[in-house]
Amino acid sequence: MSEPILEVSGLTACYGMISALKGIGFYVNDNEIVGIVGPNGAGKTTLLESIAGSMHIKEGQINFLGHQIERWPVLKRRQLGLMLVPQEGNIFPLMSVKKNLEVSVILSNRAKKEELIDRVYKLFPVLWEKRRQIANTLSGGQQKMLAVGIGIASNAKVMLIDEPSIGLAPKLVTKLFETLKKIKEDTRTTIVLSEQNIKVLNIADRLFGLEAGEIRFDEKTENLSRDVVKDLYLGSIS
Amino acid sequence: MILNGIITGLIMGGILSLPVLGVAVIYGITGIPNFAIGVIGVFGGFLTWYFLSFNMGIAILVGVVFCFAIGYIIQRILLTPISERGGDSTLFFIVTVSLGFVFEGLMRAIFPRPSISLALPRIGTINIAGVTVEGFKIFALLFALGTLVIIRLLEEHTEIGKSWQATSQNLKLAKLIGIKTNRVFSIASGIGCALACVGAIFWGSLYNLNLMTGWDLGFLGFIIAVVGGIGNIWGGIISALIMGMVMSFSGYLLGGMWQSVILYFIVILVLIVAPKGILGSERSL
Numbered sequence: 001m002s003e004p005i006l007e008v009s010g011l012t013a014c015y016g017m018i019s020a021l022k023g024i025g026f027y028v029n030d031n032e033i034v035g036i037v038g039p040n041g042a043g044k045t046t047l048l049e050s051i052a053g054s055m056h057i058k059e060g061q062i063n064f065l066g067h068q069i070e071r072w073p074v075l076k077r078r079q080l081g082l083m084l085v086p087q088e089g090n091i092f093p094l095m096s097v098k099k100n101l102e103v104s105v106i107l108s109n110r111a112k113k114e115e116l117i118d119r120v121y122k123l124f125p126v127l128w129e130k131r132r133q134i135a136n137t138l139s140g141g142q143q144k145m146l147a148v149g150i151g152i153a154s155n156a157k158v159m160l161i162d163e164p165s166i167g168l169a170p171k172l173v174t175k176l177f178e179t180l181k182k183i184k185e186d187t188r189t190t191i192v193l194s195e196q197n198i199k200v201l202n203i204a205d206r207l208f209g210l211e212a213g214e215i216r217f218d219e220k221t222e223n224l225s226r227d228v229v230k231d232l233y234l235g236s237i238s
Numbered sequence: 239m240i241l242n243g244i245i246t247g248l249i250m251g252g253i254l255s256l257p258v259l260g261v262a263v264i265y266g267i268t269g270i271p272n273f274a275i276g277v278i279g280v281f282g283g284f285l286t287w288y289f290l291s292f293n294m295g296i297a298i299l300v301g302v303v304f305c306f307a308i309g310y311i312i313q314r315i316l317l318t319p320i321s322e323r324g325g326d327s328t329l330f331f332i333v334t335v336s337l338g339f340v341f342e343g344l345m346r347a348i349f350p351r352p353s354i355s356l357a358l359p360r361i362g363t364i365n366i367a368g369v370t371v372e373g374f375k376i377f378a379l380l381f382a383l384g385t386l387v388i389i390r391l392l393e394e395h396t397e398i399g400k401s402w403q404a405t406s407q408n409l410k411l412a413k414l415i416g417i418k419t420n421r422v423f424s425i426a427s428g429i430g431c432a433l434a435c436v437g438a439i440f441w442g443s444l445y446n447l448n449l450m451t452g453w454d455l456g457f458l459g460f461i462i463a464v465v466g467g468i469g470n471i472w473g474g475i476i477s478a479l480i481m482g483m484v485m486s487f488s489g490y491l492l493g494g495m496w497q498s499v500i501l502y503f504i505v506i507l508v509l510i511v512a513p514k515g516i517l518g519s520e521r522s523l
């Protein structure tokens with residue numbers, strides 16, 4: 001087994017007086033799909049934003065590819081190979097689909113740019129059909145695909161995706177998850193996704209259960225029962 | 239003299255559209271209302287005046303480059319840091335108006351004359367349907383419209399332009415995909431101030447420049463931008479041309495002292511009917 005490519009330890013973060021992460025330890029191996037599951041308000045978004053650098057953390061270390069990055073600005077983390085597809089505000093609303101993708105390959109060289117954009121169109125043919133359409137006129141599901149497409153176009157080593165399945169029809173969720181798996185296999189991208197959809201069990205190699213800012217379990221997916229995972233979600237409803 | 243009024247209005251509007259463009263570019267990209275750009279532009283105009291006897295091309299370049307640099311620097315060391323710490327519009331109003339006073343004071347201290355007019359070469363006259371217009375005025379109008387077209391083309395077809403658009407539409411995502419957004423902000427601010435300077439140079443050669451002109455140009459530029467839909471370049475230009483007409487006709491029909499009464503009355507009227515301006519204030523270019 002290889003060393004973790006991304007490792008987080010003792011991570012705490014808060015919004016004013018509210019503490020959202022209370023000492024998170026968490027790691028991701030190379031070319032894995034890791035799921036972070038947990039109820040609303042568990043801290044999934046806060047965790048991913050902290051890793052990407054768009055949220056200031058209070059304490060803790062983040063190690064990525066052998067660098068201590070917890071004080072680095074977003075851009076520097078991006079250049080080293082991290083990319084976050086946020087839960088909300090994850091497209092450029094007034095640009096065409098094509099331009100959204102063109103601007104997302106900004107860090108790649110000329111030849112690579114075209115290859116990346118082609119890859120996105122192959123994975124999501126509907127984006128190719130709608131390439132001239134302004135992004136905020138796409139349907140919710142299509143916008144979600146564009147958001148993931150932007151993540152793919154960025155050609156990151158580790159792609160963090162915050163709840164990609166929200167608002168997607170069940171069939172589309174299955175399809176999107178299959179696509180993520182394909183991306184992992186074809187490009188050796190490591191994927192960390194936060195999810196509330198039970199289907200994440202079908203693609204994740206490992207799952208972290210997050211609740212109230214704390215890690216509740218860290219398991220290989222094959223060792224987890226649907227019930228355990230479901231319990232964690234149901235906990236949020238009561 | 240309807241035609242005469244229209245032509246005068248178009249030219250005034252055309253020149254005004256330069257500071258309006260400046261406001262639109264800065265606000266559209268950084269989201270910061272900068273009330274100092276008029277004064278900074280006029281400062282550049284004074285610099286151009288100072289070096290004019292030396293060489294016209296160099297004099298204009300000195301003014302414009304100076305303003306670009308000032309815009310770049312104030313964004314970099316002052317406005318971006320404030321905005322990162324969550325500054326709101328009230329704070330930006332205070333900070334940028336203070337900056338304006340700083341530059342006004344500097345002008346007073348540095349330049350020997352409080353009122354100047356720039357002697358740029360005239361290009362002869364052109365006859366439009368019986369009305370004689372100075373070629374230079376036509377040039378000013380064409381220059382303003384040309385600048386607009388160039389900015390639009392840059393934006394649509396260059397990588398830099400795309401990253402400007404991305405930054406203005408979704409700052410957080412722009413950062414995440416690797417755009418150097420702080421640099422985009424600084425350049426936008428530099429371009430905005432440089433445009434204000436070009437506007438001031440034209441203004442100074444057709445009318446005159448004094449210590450107050452900067453505030454007039456800046457605030458008028460701002461108000462016109464708001465009427466067009468702040469941050470919206472097309473709206474700004476259309477609104478500048480309309481306002482130019484309003485000024486010209488109210489001047490002709492009622493005399494100069496009524497100009498601003500009518501102008502601001504119409505501004506208020508438009509904003510009551512369309513609070514987001516003629517074309518809406520999507521923060522896009």
Ligand SMILES: Nc1ncnc2c1ncn2[C@@H]1O[C@H](COP(=O)(O)OP(=O)(O)OP(=O)(O)O)[C@@H](O)[C@H]1O
Binds near residue numbers: 015039047
């Ligand atoms: N901007 C904010 N200001 C104050 N508190 C916040 C803010 N954002 C999140 N929180 C709080 O931090 C905690 C974690 O929120 P977070 O968004 O990380 O949860 P999440 O697991 O992503 O939830 P969801 O599934 O609803 O997206 C919550 O208790 C939430 O109320």
Ligand SMILES: [Mg+2]
Binds near residue numbers: 044045046087162
């Ligand atoms: Mg969330």
